Amino acid sequence: MTVEPVLPLDVTTLGDLFELAAVRHPAGRVGDAFDEETLSFQELAGDQRDVAGNLLAAGVAPGALVAVLVASAVDLVRATGGIAVAGAVMVPLAVPVTSGGAHLARLRHVVAASGARYAVVSDQLAATVAAVLPGVETMPLAALLRPAGTYRSPAVDPDDLAVVQFTSGSTSAPQGVTLTHRNVLAGLRALHHGTGLTEADVVCHWLPLSHDMGLFSTLAAVGAGADVRTTSPQAFIKRPTEWLRRFCELGATLSVSPNFGYKYLIDTVPAETVGEYDLSAVRGLLNGAEPIDAELAASFARHFAPSGLTPHAMTPCYGLAEATLAVTIAEVEAPMTVDWVDREVLTGAGQAIPADPGAAAARGVVSCGAPVPGIEVRVTEGGRPLGERAVGSIEIRGEAVTRGYYGESTPHVQDDGWCPTGDLGYVADGSLHVTGRSKEMLIVGGRNHYPQDVEAAVREVEGLHQGRAVAVVLPAEPGRGRPERIAVLAEVGHPAPSVGSTVSGIRGAAAQQLDGTGVDVVLLRRGALLRTTSGKFQRLHMRHRLLEGTLDGVVVHVPVDEPVPAVHGG
Amino acid sequence: MDNDDAMGTDPFSGLTDLAGTTTTVVGGSRRDEDEVTATVRQIVADVLRIPADTISPDSALTDLPYVESIKLLRIAGKLERTFGIEIENEALFRKGTMQDLAREILAARER
Incomplete structure (x- = not known):
């Protein structure tokens, strides 16, 4: 057991963390795995002083919530310390993937619920965010990084709020997990203990920093003096083999991902090419944030053995925003x-x-x-x-x-x-x-989706009877190759519409909400959706009967693994 | 290193034409379009692991089986590499057919 904590106990705020990293590990670096350019921890501390000064000059008062809509992980890290030193509260938000209505509606909904009046945004997003969020003062990061001169920074107490992490769909009430500086630093120290993270490590991951797993894994690395290389999830998904090559070149020792990321690497790195990669520096691959596949560790170890990967690299863990991040971490480098x-x-x-x-x-x-x-x-x-x-x-x-x-x-x-x-x-x-x-939710690609949002999205689809539709989460059926997924149950109108076009319409509308992911569609006769005596839909009861095959009034059930009928020749 | 990760660092380029239209000007001949459509169908079929002949040119992506967000991005990555272009997320996530995607690609090649 380490006697001295990696992060000394007199570090009590996020601002302290960056200052300490600059003094102790001035040459430590943060950067995008695909970029040659990186920032030293010394430069990060300079950025934090400028960002803080400029925020204070802009009138951001201690305790104010500041929404952060920053596409680049490195830029987000640059803003993090500045917001903390100004005594403000960071509200990291996912940057919309598209300008589609669903994404912007979600953004507006969450910002409204938070009451944030300021937003730090990537320069190229400034105009758009300003248009989408009237009443919020939009501050492009470039302006905040200008030399701030001298200023008086407010005293920040360890029990002041540091971060509010929102998890929400677009119709459900947003929930913002509040974390104080004390919470966050305890959470980072827990990560250090659980993983044995030190300055000798190189942390490489592709998680978004708008999410607790990406944000606090990155801050834990900075706090420990370890180099950290990030990548956007989109770049990882689009170029998995190039990413893994960079991972090897950088000598990464630790990574962190939900289960699907590891499965994705098995699927996309052909077995006959694994020998071209050198994963011998890896100590641990943390696996959390979604259910962990019992077979995965063995198949990952087998697939990547020719790269020199240590056989017990896969390290299951469990965590959530409510705990800053980590709750449990299995022993690193021990068999799963x-x-x-x-x-x-x-x-x-x-x-x-x-x-x-x-x-x-x-x-x-x-x-x-x-x-x-x-x-x-x-x-x-x-x-x-x-x-x-x-x-x-x-x-x-x-x-x-x-x-x-x-x-x-x-x-x-x-x-x-x-x-x-x-x-x-x-x-x-x-x-x-x-x-x-215990709550109904679907995780696809590491993102949480709520059936209620899908329900709202399909109501306008043509062919539905008075927009009547409910959505439920169905469990995975491994035997039939069906993943955990959402099913939309909808009553069709009269005269009966074309099954193909109605199913196609529902799939398309749901996909807008789910970033393209397909759903099961169950079309029902009018009045077939079950209700309680008070008129509420009986979602769980219908889900149960659907799985049992005893749901009445089913016109057609098109599972996610089948094409939409009669839309094309297949 | 190739530079097809431009979308990775700036996947939100579509946001800038919020108020604008998404009309694309079709470049190239009908034959180009058919060839590109065939390649698109093959790539989509490979990623979804379904036979290419079950996908018709007017199949919408979301009509196909096993579609999910990760696979759409994987398809985009492969199309970007194959054609040396950048595809906006908009084109991928909106309810478009194979033919629409092919037109998008031809237009992107013109740019």
Whole structure:
């Protein structure tokens, strides 16, 4: 165990973090993996002083929320310290992928809910953001990086807010996780402990910094004095082999990604070319933020063995914005543990009873490891803590854990500090195992999507009876090659419209909301959507009957793995 | 290094013509268009792992099976490399057919 923390305890704010990095690791560097140009930690500290001075000069008061819409990860890091030194609160937001209505609506919705009156934006986005967000003062980053001269920076207390991280769809109420400087620094120290991150590491990832996993992984690297190279998710997806080549050239030792990123590399790097890559410097590949595939670690290790990859690089972890980031991290460079349990008892009685891995009813649940230092984990049902191997709601507590959502009227976090995560799981041998979610949500490509947003998006599709549609999340059916996905159940009008064009219309409208992802479409006769006596749609009941095959009034069910009927010759 | 990651560092270029139209001027002949359409169909088929002959020129991307955001970007990456162009996210995520994509590519090559 390390005696001295990588990040000294007298570092109590994000501003301190960048100043310390500049003094201790002046030559440490942050950059885009595809760019030759990088910034030293010394330059970052200079940027933070200028950004802070210019924000204060623009009238940003301590405690003010500042939305950040910055496309480049490096630019976002440059803005982060400045906002902290000015005593303001960073609200990182995903830059819209397209100018499509769904993306801009989501942006407007979240900014309105946050009440942010200032926005730091990439220079090339300034005009557009100003048009989309009237009433918000838009500040291009270039202007904030101009020399600020001398100014008096406000005192920043460790218990002041540092970051508000919003998670939201476009119709549901946005939830902003509030994090103080104390929370964030505890979270970064937990990452240092959990991964053994030091200045000797090179961290390379392609996560967006508008998301907690990308943001805090990057800040943890800076705080430890490790070089960090980022890439936009789009560049990674478009050019996976070039990215991996750069990853090798940079001598990356640590990376972090949701499960799909690793699976994507297996799919896109042909086996016969793996020997051309040198992954021998890698210590750990953190895998979190979405369900972890029990088979993946072995197939990844097998696929990339010719590159010199250490066999136990894959490191499962569990985290969420409410904990700054990390809750549990499995031991780095140790074999991944899979707990084989009886699937029926797990879903039925909520007990994880060990089963023979070969048994048909066995389900492999990946161990996400023990809690990181400073975080406590418990599993409860109805507020009552459960023992080992009992499935319940995962709750967390600790210095890195949020005190609540921004502006909420009913407290989310209990008085004694326990914060519900919305995830379900159990503890076995001191390790956390995540089995599902208590809220309906779909994760595609690392992004959360909510069925309600899809519902709203398809209402205007021609052929629907009075826009009546509901959306539910369907589980994966590995045997049929179907991923976890959203299904839209819609009543068709009279006279009956063309099935092909209605299904096509629903798929197209849903795809706008889901960045192109397909959905199952179930067309129903008029009146076939089930309602409660008070007139509310019975989503979960319909979902259950659909899966059982007992839903009445089905005209047609076109699953996501089938083409739209009669639209083309196939 | 090739420079087809321009969209990666600035994937939001489409935002600037918010108020503008997305009409593209078609360059090249009908034959060019058919050839490009055939290549587009092949690339889409490869990424979605479905037979190319199940995709017709007027199939919309979102009508096809197994479509998801990651695969659309993968398709864009391959098209960009094949044709040496940049594709705006707009063209990819809007409900367009194989033929629409081919026209987009021809227009981009003209630029």
